[in-house]
Amino acid sequence: MNNLTVIKIGGNVIDNPNALNRFLTDFAKLLGDTILIHGGGKIATQVAEKLGVQTTMVDGRRITDQAMLDVVTMVYGGLVNKQIVAKLQALDINAIGLTGADANIILAQKRPVKDIDYGFVGDIIEVDSGRLQSFLHQELTPVIAPLTHDGAGNMLNTNADTMASAVAVDMSRHKAVTLVYCFEKKGVLSDPTNDDSVIRELTPALYTEYKTAGTINKGMIPKLDNAFNALRNGVERVVICHADEVAMALQEGAGTTLRVAANQPES
Amino acid sequence: MNNLTVIKIGGNVIDNPNALNRFLTDFAKLLGDTILIHGGGKIATQVAEKLGVQTTMVDGRRITDQAMLDVVTMVYGGLVNKQIVAKLQALDINAIGLTGADANIILAQKRPVKDIDYGFVGDIIEVDSGRLQSFLHQELTPVIAPLTHDGAGNMLNTNADTMASAVAVDMSRHKAVTLVYCFEKKGVLSDPTNDDSVIRELTPALYTEYKTAGTINKGMIPKLDNAFNALRNGVERVVICHADEVAMALQEGAGTTLRVAANQPES
Secondary structure, eight states, X not given: XXXXXXXXXXXXXXXXXXXXXXXXXXHHHOOSEEEEEEOOOTHHHHHHHHTTXXXXXXXXXXXBOHHHHHHHHHIIIIIIHHHHHHHHHHTTOOEEEEOTTGGGOEEEEEOOOSSSOOBSBXXXXXXXXXXXXXXXXXXXXXXXXXXXXXXXXXXXXXXXXXXXXXXXXXXXXXXXXXXXXEESSSSOBSSTTOTTOBOSEEOHHHHHHHHHHTOSOTTHHHHHHHHHHHHHTTOSEEEEEEGGGHHHHHTTSSSEEEOOGGGOTTO | OOEEEEEEEOHHHHTOHHHHHHHHHHHHHOOSEEEEEEOOOTHHHHHXXXXXXXXXXXXXXXXXXXXXXHHHHHIIIIIIHXXXXXXXXXXXXXXXXXXXXXXXXXEEEEOOOSSSOOBSBEEEEEEOHHHHHHHHHTTOEEEEOSEEEOSXXXXXXXXXXXXXXXXXXXXXXXXXXXXXXXXXXXXXXXXXXXXXXXXXEEOHHHHHHHHHHTOSXXXXXXXXXXXXXXXXXXXXXXXXXXXXXHHHHHTXXXXXXXXXXXXXXXX
16 A cells, blocks of 8 residues: 555645745646645735735635635636646646546535524545545546535535544545645744744644643644544644645654544554 | 546636536536636636736736736635535535646646747647546546646746647547537627627638638637637547537537548538
8 A cells, every 4th residue: 555645735835925836846746646635825814805805714714605716716716726736746746636526536414404594514424535535546646626516516625634634534445645734833842932842742642731721723633633633534644834844844844743642652 | 548538617607606617517517528628717717816916918828927826826726726626526516726837737838939929828839648548547627727838937928729739639549539619609609799600610611711701709719719729730620609509519519620631521
């Protein structure tokens, strides 16, 4: 079983052309199969503003009405996705830009309304990892925008962190998967005021400790929950690191590596 | 060698949700392999206006500066393409949305500046029909936005009529190809004031006659030049018809069919 690295890059990389170019240059050099999942960045908010579409965020998640769905479909599925694909092509990576609707790779359902109506937000039902595996076999590199569809004709906005976890889990049927979350810090920090206080290895016990102490803050919690969930469901390794340090992190020289006893007994 | 139908739909269909739904429902019922190529529609112009990006047209072609390139990449590659893909998925067609950059299916070069600088407009260099053929083999239906890339990291705006012709010609290496141009009329008209004056068969000689008489007007000329070019380069059949009459036209009961003596000696 050969290796696959699923990498998620966030808005901070996408919003900064130099950071994006640096990341893509490093990404193009990675060995083994790769899948790239990108977030949205601030461009969607800026485009929405100019188009007169209101942006409402609840708990860090965008409320997606029809007008906002059109904006994110444009910006994530069009502008951001195709810019990344074109740049990877220039780096001799045969990238293929996809949303969940394309080749039906990620089917979702509109999130049921409980306390909050998130609008056109998709909770993932199924990843067609067989199709993604087939694309990798054809030497294509999937570049996936944080959009899914409901199978009934509607696109849905989907959180990129969750999507990366779901793709990594499902791909672990076919390959030994490493999941990498890139963000603006060098890893999970034990001291939020010190950028160099990277926790090298994070176990569930340690995670609980940091959460209780309030050291690991609100925004990190869903990311880490996604990450531990992936580890418990077949993903071999999860790394959280700065976008500039992906290559180093994959050689275990940077970032935070998550460990659960069950699948990493040797460490 | 099995059959392939390459269909190009224009802005008039895309701008009208009911017309688009009618067309996609018919499209989903077509037999044999299909590739759909879509134009842009007025949405790009509307989005550009709201974003404060000026639209300049010369001879019916958009001048594409960087800001306009971003708009068409968003609207054609994101909004329009993904809406079509999601709707086809709902009709049980396993559509995959692509631009020329995706899987490097259509490589182009920025049009050299002669009298007019068209900006980021791509003239097609190469279609990877082997890749498209492989997607068809995998029971995927390519839905292609009128965007290409230059292999150096830039997306390029490309005329959808030209793209349809180029794809059809290159695919004729693998399959018996019918190319269909859908537009707002029932076919090429012998009397522009009478929508029912459809020319059933158009030969190059007749085309020259109508051009000389001024009956076939400016906008139709590049479309027909593309169409005849396709016929002369391996495409078996070219039909020009209304988007509502595709199924009928393919059974030769509607629209204008182009004929060149060389490849259609029996008619």
